Amino acid sequence: MYKTFEKHESNVRSYCRNFPIKLKYAKNAQLISESGEKYIDFFAGAGAINYGHNNPYIKNAILEYLSEDTIIHALDMYTIAKEGFIDTFYNLILKPRNLDYKMMFCGSTGTNAVEAALKLARKYTGRSNVFAFSGAFHGxxxxSLSMTSDSFSRAGGGVSLNNVTFMPYSNQFGDYNKSIEYLEWVLSDDHSGIDKPAAIFLETVQAEGGVNVCDISWLKKLREICDKYEILLVCDDIQVGIGRTGTFFSFERAGVVPDIVVLSKSLSGFGLPMSMLLMKPEIDVFRPAEHNGTFRGNQLAFVGAKAAVEYYCANDLNSVVKQNSEIIENYIKENILPLNNKLSYRGIGMIWGIDFAEIGEDVSKKVMNECVNNNLIIERAGRHDSVVKILPPLTIEREKLIEGLNILKESIEKI
Ligand SMILES: Cc1ncc(COP(=O)(O)O)c(C=O)c1O
Known part of the structure; x- marks a missing residue:
């Protein structure tokens, strides 16, 4: 059934091994295979499908744009599609939040924008070292790989990954104060042996790292430390931005403003590749073409991203996420935790993790496989992949959300 792929596609293919399905259709939180089998999507393209598959409002905007011979590829030239996005993003997202950022469009993947942020931070400060956190994933x-902590991915780099120092994340030692104290000591002791960094790269929720949610006070202190030592704070909001945590940017809940923000995944609203850096104006120090690339301006992605922002505001997705968040957390507490007293959970907004680490190494994989057998697409994350990650589209229908949670519960029960 999959012989074309198995014969011709590289060994590196990964998700298709966990989800051996040949997909044809997708609508909101439902995937439909070639043979007509229906699946509930609790993975949402690893966070690229926050607005649901084939969101009709976004799709219409793209179809309308396509209905004439409007330009599709334009390098980074001025186009109406780009202008439409910039104006809308400024008026609906940045201005109401008093955020004074310039926008930089990068190559079409998240990791390309992370590379741009790294280069920019190093150029702006003249320092080469950066800090990242244990548990981080940046591409x-x-x-990006040099700031990604998991040993399997790092080994794939094939060279030594330099100029990054890893710091313990908010929850690393249980008490977030310990992580902050260590960070302060490293920076303040002129014999700590660790070079002052250009930037601290942060995920406010480590999604691939196992759904580690940073503490609000920790985040505020991190901002203070960055100010005190003149270090840039870079927020990688690629997976948990665009509404995932209940606010458009994930850092809004702490009231802090990063110096650079990295966005991709759900930015285009439609699963089309797009990435962008937001930077405080004084950090905008690249010379023209210093981070260049052929695909830094996919016009369909701009059109989708404009419509997505309109949809976000018109449908008050913040409130939708808050309601769904309560449903998911209550469901976990009432129906899943009682299944085994070694289970733990964590999360925020519409990203939640159920941790099987205390039960045994293979358990999360068996649970995932059982979910897939019962038509729920769900992935794992974290140390030893022990965390099953709940990441549905923000727009998932209430019944589908409960149906998916029921499948998850029954699968855990069975395993
Ligand atoms: C936080 C974060 N940063 C960066 C990336 C890399 O993005 P991409 O896969 O588009 O290169 C990801 C992808 O999962 C991510 O979750």
């Missing part, structure tokens, strides 16, 4: 190209 697979060499710069």
């Amino acid at each position: 697979m190209s060499l710069g």
Whole structure:
């Protein structure tokens, strides 16, 4: 059934091994295979499908744009599609939040924008070291990989990954104060042996790292430390931005403003590749073409991203996420935790993790496989992949959300 792929496609293919399905259709939180089998999507393209598959409002905007011979590829030239996005993003997202950022469009993947942020931070400060956190995931190209902590991915780099120092994340030692104290000591002791970094790269929720949610006070203190030592705070909001945590940017809940923000995944609203850096104006120090690329301006992605922002505001997705968040957390507490007293959970907004680490190494994989057998697409994350990650589209229908949670519960029960 999959012989074309098995014969011709590289060994590196990964998700298709966990979800051996040949997909044809997708609508909101439902995937439909070639043979007509229906699946509930609790993975949402690893966070690229926050607005649901084939969101009709976004799709219409793209179809309308396509209905004439409007330009599709334009390098980074001025186009109406780009202008439409910039104006809308400024008026609906940045201005109401008093955020004074310039926008930089990068190559079409998240990791390309992370590379741009790294280069920019180093150029702006003249320092080469950066800090990242244990448990971090920032992408697979060499710069991003150097800030990604898991040993399997790092080994794939094939070269030594330098100029990054890892710091303990908010929850690393249980008490977030310990992580902050260590960070302060490293920076303040002129014999700590660790070079002052250009930037601290942060995920406010480590999604691939196992759904580790940073503490609000920790985040505020991190901002203070960055100010005190003149270090840039870079928020990688690629997976948990665009509404995932209940606010458009994930850092809003702490009232802090990063110096650079990295966005991708759900930015285009439609699963089309797009990435963008937001930076405080004084950090905008690249010379023209210093981070260049052929695909830094996919016009369909701009059109989708404009419509997505309109949809976000018109449908008050913040409130939708808050309601769904309560449903998911209550469901976990009432129906899943009682299944085994070694289970733990954590999360925020519409990203939740159920941790099987205390039960045994293979358990999360068996649970995932059982979910897939019962038509629920769900992935794992974290140390030893022990966390099953609940990541549905923000727009999932209430009944589908409960149906998916029921499948998850029954699968855990069975395993
Ligand atoms: C937080 C974060 N940063 C960066 C990336 C890399 O994005 P991409 O896979 O588009 O290169 C990801 C992808 O999962 C991510 O979750």
